């Protein structure tokens with residue numbers, strides 16, 4: 426069968442693919458050495474949402490914008506939701522932030538001082554209130570907590586306090602809300618991190634209940650980690666809540682997803698599909714797994730960077746859907762090592778770009794969204810209109 430025929434079979438499955446974009450990807454960002462300003466950078470939350478809506482308009486792939494609190498704090502979140510909806514997008518995951526306050530130098534949800542722990546818990550309760558106004562399903566928690574020197578803290582006691590704090594937060598969620606706990610193996614703490622790996626995140630969320638799940642940020646593993654194995658395991662356990670997609674060469678580089686290692690993204694999507702994590706699993710049509718980007722665009726233009734990212738995810742999803750799973754299983758069961766590998770590689774090496782362009786055109790989208798954006802005049806318009814864009818929150 427030609428790849429075009431096979432593409433026709435998988436095309437309906439691409440319908441409704443939704444990738445959440447992060448508000449902070451539209452702000453200026455950089456490394457600790459330098460943040461370069463760029464023309465046209467949003468000055469307000471509304472302008473970030475307008476840019477995210479533009480990504481959706483050109484790709485049809487990004488219907489939700491994820492917010493970070495307090496970076497995206499506004500007085501009226503219900504009004505912000507209406508603003509976003511008028512532009513054709515919704516507000517997605519709400520990210521808490523306990524990493525930029527002096528009180529949290531030695532910990533937040535794990536701190537030995539009950540006052541600091543209470544303050545950190547209260548911040549999450551405020552995030553849950555935001556979710557009620559924005560209609561968001563997920564509260565995403567990433568904790569910058571840990572220690573720099575052996576002996577500095579009681580690692581076990583910190584786990585206990587973390588469990589207690591998370592319990593209070595989880596119990597405050599509404600029935601239709603979820604908590605996703607993100608892990609990261611180092612940084613900003615360099616000796617030990619309180620949620621360093623998927624196992625720790627899993628142990629903590631499993632103790633909470635059904636609506637607590639793990640968030641897998643692809644940049645948060647030691648080099649060489651087999652991430653698709655973690656995907657398979659978490660789906661098997663029913664605990665993969667969301668992805669933070671990005672790519673990296675060295676550490677938590679937050680580069681464009683699929684840029685450093687498209688094959689890894691393909692392998693991840695193969696396991697997502699294999700494990701039932703792709704497509705609407707819930708009655709409301711929302712996928713159980715939230716596919717988010719968590720990226721920064723330090724030197725490239727932000728909107729094109731985001732367009733490239735969602736297209737990369739779509740492209741590797743299409744290739745993963747093309748995998749001939751019957752042939753793969755047959756080869757695996759026959760012990761045909763190289764045959765099985767060839768079936769997988771055949772799908773990976775299938776160039777789906779022309780098919781995807783035609784598929785977009787059938788849906789009234791531009792075949793090449795990136796080129797269409799560059800020709801649209803939007804970039805020139807925001808560069809002329811916006812002076813003094815803000816920096817993304819963490820630098």
Ligand code: LRH
Pocket residue numbers: 520567607609642669677719819
């Ligand atoms: C931490 C992280 C987490 C934060 C984001 C800005 O490295 O991945 O998801 O919320 O970066």
Ligand code: MN
Pocket residue numbers: 567607642669719
């Ligand atoms: Mn992340």
Ligand code: MN
Pocket residue numbers: 609642644645677719
């Ligand atoms: Mn990160």
